[in-house]
């Protein structure tokens with residue numbers, strides 16, 4: 042059974058058809074690369090799965106069960122986590138505080154509840170260890186490398202026992218060495234049985250880490266196939282329209 | 288045998304002295320102490336009991352509001368209406384007390400008026416989405432005007448049956464220390480604990496650091512902002528009540544341009560006007576430095592007209608230092 046299934050999903054913004062009858066499936070522990078030109082509808086698709094937009098038409102299924110969200114928090118309850126393009130971290134807080142932001146564990150009774158910092162540090166150290174990242178719980182995010190920031194953003198998703206992690210261009214603005222770190226992080230998520238949807242413009246990244254590749258062109262899905270049966274040349278053709286479908 | 292985790296752990300615990308020296312409040316405290324020493328040698332009046340009593344009381348007034356301001360600034364906002372909130376609360380309590388009401392009920396009503404000012408600021412900023420600068424600038428004008436309406440622009444110096452109690456609370460002392468200092472100490476401890484140890488405190492810094500991120504993680508950003516402006520209005524309200532008792536009379540120019548001294552204190556103490564940074568200790572130490580400098584101008588016989596120049600320069604210099612630090616750390 043598929044972990045995530047979109048069936049006939051369309052989304053219009055007024056006259057703009059951002060997504061057109063998209064049906065796609067992602068298996069548990071599968072990494073799907075989502076590619077397409079600017080404006081092809083990739084971010085829109087991710088936002089629909091994340092509960093930011095409601096589809097104009099079509100249904101979403103998680104583990105075979107139809108889900109309906111009204112707000113992003115509903116999607117999170119269904120086990121969908123998003124790693125945002127700009128990472129959505131607070132630079133002025135520590136790694137541990139960012140991992141637990143909005144979900145800080147507390148000790149004591151209301152109204153005298155205090156934050157359980159030791160537990161936050163212990164748990165985030167465990168998560169960073171799982172991700173094999175050198176990130177330290179007490180360090181300020183401001184002083185971190187791009188790769189460490191990614192680890193913090195991704196540790197957030199592990200904290201909540203997510204089933205599906207959506208990543209919109211996580212490697213867009215970081216150095217080559219850091220890209221390798223992020224790809225490693227994605228493999229760790231996959232090894233833990235999570236499904237990942239990775240939006241990226243970087244062909245080598247997608248071919249390095251993804252099991253399946255899906256291509257959107259002007260809102261329509263033109264391909265969804267195992268990476269092993271495709272090639273960078275074919276994908277480029279699909280993105281530009283030189284190849285109609287595959 | 289040491290594991291890699293232990294080594295990492297140890298490298299995080301640098302000496303506490305070197306940690307303190309990275310802390311802006313430490314250097315501001317050093318500056319304040321040096322200024323005090325210099326004044327003690329340069330003037331006869333500074334170290335006199337009477338002068339120290341006055342300095343410590345004035346310092347307490349600025350410091351109490353600077354704590355509220357620090358929380359607002361840490362959340363990424365600014366509150367220009369605190370000086371007007373001071374006069375409004377002072378006027379509410381004095382009008383009620385001179386009308387025959389008791390101290391406690393009048394004080395509660397005055398604090399309620401202050402909280403209402405904060406609530407209105409917060410709603411306009413958080414829910415209507417207006418810039419804090421504009422909202423609180425408008426409130427600066429509106430709240431002072433309301434105080435004038437309440438008092439018919441007359442001075443009030445008769446506070447009814449609890450007259451002496453009000454004067455004792457604001458102007459008296461216990462164990463040689465003026466009462467506003469006790470209020471400051473209590474507030475500083477409570478605010479310090481709340482900022483450091485509660486989710487509310489953590490979330491204040493989160494929205495100051497990256498409001499969008501805070502929203503995405505489900506933090507109730509709007510409610511939180513309202514509470515932040517209510518807190519700063521509360522500190523202004525407490526000060527208004529204490530000042531009424533200290534002066535023994537309330538006029539409508541009370542607290543005029545106090546917001547600048549307060550913002551200067553917060554910023555000198557390390558509050559970052561871009562949001563996300565600030566400490567209670569910094570606010571208190573910043574207020575101390577400002578008050579010592581202000582006192583020194585008077586004692587050294589420099590015209591009081593220079594005060595505004597000093598406070599304004601302080602704000603600009605503190606922000607400039609912050610910029611330089613940022614530029615260096617981003618290389």
Ligand SMILES: Nc1ncnc2c1ncn2[C@@H]1O[C@H](COP(=O)(O)OP(=O)(O)O)[C@@H](O)[C@H]1O
Pocket residue numbers: 054057058059077078079080081082083084085086
């Ligand atoms: N909130 C929105 N309102 C109106 N139009 C939008 C909105 N979001 C996206 N679009 C439009 O939908 C189309 C797909 O955009 P998007 O999903 O961001 O593409 P991609 O991420 O693949 O570059 C574009 O034409 C874009 O202008």
Ligand SMILES: [Mg+2]
Pocket residue numbers: 083084
């Ligand atoms: Mg996009």
